[in-house]
Amino acid sequence: MSHLNNELLDKALKALSNYPLCDRCLGRLFAKYGLRLSNPERGRALKVLLAMSIHKGLGSGSDVLSKEDLVRIAENGGSPISDLVQHYVGPVNLRKCYICGSKLDALLSELTVKCLNLLKGREFKSLLIGVEKNSTYEEREREVVFTLSIDSWESIRREVKREVGKRLQLITGVEPGFKEPDVLLVLNLDTKEVRVRSSQIFLKGYYLKLGRNISQRWWYSKNGGLRYKASVEGVAEKLASVFSSDGILIHAAGREDSDARMLGSGRPLIIEVINPRKKSFELERVNEVLRDDWVKIKILTTTSSGELEEVKKARKPKVYRVVAYVPEGLEEEDLKRVENGLSNAVIFQRTPKRILKRKKDVLRKRAVHKLIARMLSKNLMELIVVCESGLYVKEVVTGDEGRTNPSVSSLLGKESLPVFLDVLEYVKD
Numbered sequence: 001m002s003h004l005n006n007e008l009l010d011k012a013l014k015a016l017s018n019y020p021l022c023d024r025c026l027g028r029l030f031a032k033y034g035l036r037l038s039n040p041e042r043g044r045a046l047k048v049l050l051a052m053s054i055h056k057g058l059g060s061g062s063d064v065l066s067k068e069d070l071v072r073i074a075e076n077g078g079s080p081i082s083d084l085v086q087h088y089v090g091p092v093n094l095r096k097c098y099i100c101g102s103k104l105d106a107l108l109s110e111l112t113v114k115c116l117n118l119l120k121g122r123e124f125k126s127l128l129i130g131v132e133k134n135s136t137y138e139e140r141e142r143e144v145v146f147t148l149s150i151d152s153w154e155s156i157r158r159e160v161k162r163e164v165g166k167r168l169q170l171i172t173g174v175e176p177g178f179k180e181p182d183v184l185l186v187l188n189l190d191t192k193e194v195r196v197r198s199s200q201i202f203l204k205g206y207y208l209k210l211g212r213n214i215s216q217r218w219w220y221s222k223n224g225g226l227r228y229k230a231s232v233e234g235v236a237e238k239l240a241s242v243f244s245s246d247g248i249l250i251h252a253a254g255r256e257d258s259d260a261r262m263l264g265s266g267r268p269l270i271i272e273v274i275n276p277r278k279k280s281f282e283l284e285r286v287n288e289v290l291r292d293d294w295v296k297i298k299i300l301t302t303t304s305s306g307e308l309e310e311v312k313k314a315r316k317p318k319v320y321r322v323v324a325y326v327p328e329g330l331e332e333e334d335l336k337r338v339e340n341g342l343s344n345a346v347i348f349q350r351t352p353k354r355i356l357k358r359k360k361d362v363l364r365k366r367a368v369h370k371l372i373a374r375m376l377s378k379n380l381m382e383l384i385v386v387c388e389s390g391l392y393v394k395e396v397v398t399g400d401e402g403r404t405n406p407s408v409s410s411l412l413g414k415e416s417l418p419v420f421l422d423v424l425e426y427v428k429d
Ligand SMILES: [Zn+2]
Pocket: 021, 022, 023, 024, 025, 026, 097, 098, 099, 100, 101, 102, 103, 104
């Protein structure tokens, strides 16, 4: 093979001797060289220079390329080398680009149109374009780069991202490339498919449950039916349509039993709106949509995904109100015994029997900071319990067959049953 006393041209000549390459794919192999040039401009320039060098060689009589070499390079490189060779040497059958099948320009246009269609009706101020890895284009590109020992190349994924991005920017006015974009577009070069996703919106607030038998999430029984007809999640779901979204997820700071009311200033909650096509909203409107007789959700502000774990992991004290039924009847001293035995007490608690199916059996220690007992009738007393997060309060009443100790039952030496339970307060800082 010849030498044109120019490293770049030698490499380009070697590339076209081995592979048919369109202007864009040849130019991409030399992307490191030249500023403010597009890859097609680079590729075209190299082919023009090659054609001129070959032309010069043809005239000088010092032919460094054989006839076969010339025809192969012309077939692989196309115009303007092919024009020259066809004129001086003989017929040339142009070949399709080895990397892209000479389809990359059309593919860029097609992907751009698909992106634009998917962006219709979506609100966004920033966008990010991704290209799925390991396409057949990319595999062939790697082979070419490896075979030719080229170190000045740019990947096809990067070129596609940039080129589609430039075209989208022209039309939408939005420059791609934000780390946390409103919209993410992911292109697949092989299937020519585009997936689009709007980044989530996180709405932060709190909820109250004014009624009983309301689960936090929808709770399905084994036969697929709903255990409870209402849920906090169900009320939050009303937001899905407000944002033209795919749905919502709720993230709360713990959970009370479905049959317990959640009162006071409520339990912290973050509603995650998934793939929201609409991004702009007014809090007032959001809270209006969430209005419900039994579940009160109030959104105060938006937040980021970073705060999710913080809210979910928060361990704050709670104030409970339990009404307990003592079938054998109560005496005044019973109340004192319960107050003294459970105020400032550490409760040893094995996982309650009622949830052993869902959670593994562990022993936990939780503090009751304060307990106040009040007789309501011969068989009923009201207990106000201020305790650490994570205490199973119903079991503090029953004793759960000895699994929770001490308990109201164990202190009284009489069976004691919770009639109902309220979370009076989730203690915030
Ligand atoms: Zn190509």
